Amino acid sequence: xxxxxxxxxxxxxxxGNTAANVxxxxxxxxxxxxxxxxxxxxxxxxxxxxxALLPLVPSRLKMSYLLLIPLLVxxxxxxxxxxxxGEVTFLNWTLTFGRVDGLSLVFGYIxxxxxxxxxxxxxxxxxxAEHIAAWTxxxxxxxxxxAGDLLTVFLFWELMAFSSVFLIWFRGRNESxxxxxxxxxxxxxxxxxxxxxxMMHVHATGSWAFNLFDVHHPTAATWLIMGGFILNxxxxxxxxxxxxxxxxxxxxxxxxxxxxxxxxxxYALCRGFAGMEILVALGVIMALYGVVYAVLENDSRxxxxxxxxxxxxxxxxxxxxxTEMAINGACAHAFAHILYKxxxxxxCGAVLHMTGQSKFxxxxxxxxKMPWTFVFTLIGGLSISAFPLxxxxxxxxxIVAAGYEEHKLWAAYLLMLASAGTFLHTGLKVPYFIWxxxxxxxxxxxxxxxxxxxxxxxxxxxxxxxxxxxxCYTPYLYRMLPYPVVYEPYTSYHVSETLLILCxxxxxxxxxxxxxxxxxxxxxxxxxxxxxxxRAFLWLARKPVQAFDNVVGEIxxxxxxxxxxxxxxxxxxxxxxxxxxVVDGFAGSFRRLGSRxxxxxxxxxxxxxxxxxxxAAVLAVAFVIWF
Amino acid sequence: xxxxxxxxxxxxxxxxxxxxxxxxxxxxVLIDALPFLVDKQHAHTSAEKFPFFWAAFxxxxxxxxxxxxxAFGKAGIMKREDYYDE
Numbered sequence: 001x002x003x004x005x006x007x008x009x010x011x012x013x014x015x016g017n018t019a020a021n022v023x024x025x026x027x028x029x030x031x032x033x034x035x036x037x038x039x040x041x042x043x044x045x046x047x048x049x050x051x052a053l054l055p056l057v058p059s060r061l062k063m064s065y066l067l068l069i070p071l072l073v074x075x076x077x078x079x080x081x082x083x084x085x086g087e088v089t090f091l092n093w094t095l096t097f098g099r100v101d102g103l104s105l106v107f108g109y110i111x112x113x114x115x116x117x118x119x120x121x122x123x124x125x126x127x128x129a130e131h132i133a134a135w136t137x138x139x140x141x142x143x144x145x146x147a148g149d150l151l152t153v154f155l156f157w158e159l160m161a162f163s164s165v166f167l168i169w170f171r172g173r174n175e176s177x178x179x180x181x182x183x184x185x186x187x188x189x190x191x192x193x194x195x196x197x198x199m200m201h202v203h204a205t206g207s208w209a210f211n212l213f214d215v216h217h218p219t220a221a222t223w224l225i226m227g228g229f230i231l232n233x234x235x236x237x238x239x240x241x242x243x244x245x246x247x248x249x250x251x252x253x254x255x256x257x258x259x260x261x262x263x264x265x266x267y268a269l270c271r272g273f274a275g276m277e278i279l280v281a282l283g284v285i286m287a288l289y290g291v292v293y294a295v296l297e298n299d300s301r302x303x304x305x306x307x308x309x310x311x312x313x314x315x316x317x318x319x320x321x322x323t324e325m326a327i328n329g330a331c332a333h334a335f336a337h338i339l340y341k342x343x344x345x346x347x348c349g350a351v352l353h354m355t356g357q358s359k360f361x362x363x364x365x366x367x368x369k370m371p372w373t374f375v376f377t378l379i380g381g382l383s384i385s386a387f388p389l390x391x392x393x394x395x396x397x398x399i400v401a402a403g404y405e406e407h408k409l410w411a412a413y414l415l416m417l418a419s420a421g422t423f424l425h426t427g428l429k430v431p432y433f434i435w436x437x438x439x440x441x442x443x444x445x446x447x448x449x450x451x452x453x454x455x456x457x458x459x460x461x462x463x464x465x466x467x468x469x470x471x472c473y474t475p476y477l478y479r480m481l482p483y484p485v486v487y488e489p490y491t492s493y494h495v496s497e498t499l500l501i502l503c504x505x506x507x508x509x510x511x512x513x514x515x516x517x518x519x520x521x522x523x524x525x526x527x528x529x530x531x532x533x534x535r536a537f538l539w540l541a542r543k544p545v546q547a548f549d550n551v552v553g554e555i556x557x558x559x560x561x562x563x564x565x566x567x568x569x570x571x572x573x574x575x576x577x578x579x580x581x582v583v584d585g586f587a588g589s590f591r592r593l594g595s596r597x598x599x600x601x602x603x604x605x606x607x608x609x610x611x612x613x614x615x616a617a618v619l620a621v622a623f624v625i626w627f
Numbered sequence: 628x629x630x631x632x633x634x635x636x637x638x639x640x641x642x643x644x645x646x647x648x649x650x651x652x653x654x655x656v657l658i659d660a661l662p663f664l665v666d667k668q669h670a671h672t673s674a675e676k677f678p679f680f681w682a683a684f685x686x687x688x689x690x691x692x693x694x695x696x697x698a699f700g701k702a703g704i705m706k707r708e709d710y711y712d713e
């Protein structure tokens with residue numbers, strides 16, 4: 001126990017320790033932190049502490065507090081200056097909590113922005129636990145981004161999985177409960193692969209440092225680590241958890257989910273696997289895969305989730321290309337994507353929040369009731385489709401251009417094809433079938449539909465402004481990228497090319513509108529094996545195993561029970577006279593202990609699971625450290 | 628609700644809006660074909676220098692995506708909503 005306490009103390013001091021943090025990007029922000037010299041405050045600590053204190057905040061101050069904490073985190077990420085901080089030395093290796101360089105700065109910045117927008121969007125939610133789960137999730141993402149060694153990466157990686165699942169469970173539907181368990185199952189499997197890979201890597205190289213792996217001579221360890229990363233990036237065939245879970249999240253939980261898991265994975269891939277050839281092919285497959293499933297999808301949020309797969313495909317392909325321009329493009333696209341995808345999830349989340357519906361076959365014609373939500377969602381749709389003057393235009397094209405430059409023409413053309421598909425669905429299908437099209441609303445849905453509360457509108461407005469700002473003023477984003485940018489998106493050729501593709505895609509959409517009318521169906525994806533596999537296991541447990549159990553019981557009854565009865569009579573005498581006295585005494589004490597334990601055990605399966613996994617994680621770390 | 632009136636303004640003149648869109652499409656193709664407006668030096672491959680290339684790419688791509696995906700869905704991927712219910 002005392003060893004565990006020492007571990008906690010060391011980790012805590014590591015997070016807020018060592019190295020001076022002088023002058024940041026923003027002098028105001030760095031001057032803002034009343035830190036004794038020599039302390040380094042990890043942005044994730046603000047979120048974790050802020051979350052822990054949230055239940056103590058009086059309800060009239062809650063809204064301000066909810067906005068204050070993400071603002072502090074944002075200010076803190078702005079104040080970070082390049083360097084290595086928060087190093088903790090154990091026996092013969094080092095945990096690094098704060099590796100701040102160009103790559104981690106840009107990702108940390110956008111995660112903090114997403115945290116603020118997401119919290120503002122759900123600020124009217126009364127249940128503290130939802131905010132705590134979301135902040136812990138963001139803390140996991142920030143912790144991964146600033147981590148300099150693989151063990152720290154793993155710890156925060158798992159923190160993300162175990163906190164984000166609550167954003168699905170809190171929806172409270174039976175489906176969300178099941179989807180949450182499936183989500184956890186998949187992520188635990190990915191985590192195990194990651195940990196195994198890390199252990200093998202450390203064993204082989206002796207180094208815990210998280211840097212570029214040898215992508216030209218990958219070992220089993222490299223593959224396992226990459227497997228863990230690409231599972232979180234939702235690369236097929238490891239992607240089915242994403243639409244499954246994000247379609248079932250709470251209205252604001254999915255806004256968080258859409259930003260952090262996949263983009264943290266993109267960060268990790270940029271860091272560790274830039275130039276890994278196979279990622280180009282995987283990225284292109286992803287980009288098209290999401291598009292195909294989006295045609296079939298009836299649930300607006302699941303459609304958006306499939307388009308996360310599609311968009312992350314561009315980033316993964318960028319990582320695979322691995323040139324400075326491609327990595328810049330992957331970072332820029334992750335940055336832009338977090339904002340516009342958050343915006344799209346906010347728009348559809350607002351419809352869900354106000355009407356209780358997210359399926360196209362239950363919606364339609366809502367522009368009369370929610371016109372501003374429509375405009376914001378449309379801005380998100382135009383941004384993801386890479387219309388000139390919107391954010392996607394300046395980020396996505398960088399990756400495609402890098403593809404052409406590397407003479408991977410097939411990749412570049414297929415990515416162009418995917419962007420036609422993106423506009424088709426997210427820019428046209430989503431707005432059209434929710435706000436226009438045939439009005440499928442039930443009277444109750446129609447009555448409930450209205451613009452969402454002010455904080456949700458404000459969050460959407462901020463994200464919209466940022467999407468347009470990034471698209472119009474390129475230096476804002478380009479200056480933050482890890483490498484110097486030698487790329488100009490606004491050439492006459494590129495603008496003309498993009499407008500032609502998108503407008504003629506629009507023409508195709510309206511000509512084939514009848515084919516695109518959503519139907520009340522679901523599409524089988526690669527979650528089928530484990531959804532049905534689980535059922536096969538249950539059937540096995542129920543039928544053959546049960547039958548076997550019955551047979552054994554019968555044999556036992558015939559062959560064992562009768563002789564047993566005889567001997568039991570003898571024992572009975574001994575028991576009544578001798579043992580009872582002793583046992584009764586014990587039983588009394590056990591009953592008293594039991595009733596005490598019962599009051600601590602409330603049957604909340606999820607909480608118990610989280611506690612168990614938390615304890616297991618701590619034990620695992622302790623084990624790694626001392627043995 | 629001024630925004631709703633604004634949207635309704637266009638919905639009431641749908642025919643005109645559609646005609647306007649066709650004009651825009653034609654203009655886009657025209658502009659793209661004029662070398663002093665759009666400098667094709669930036670083209671990545673020689674195929675792109677063909678005047679209708681990206682217009683055709685967008686339109687055919689869209690049609691291909693819709694038809695191929697629908698065929699894929701009809702081939703057994705799309706199921707009733709209660710497919711996973713026990």
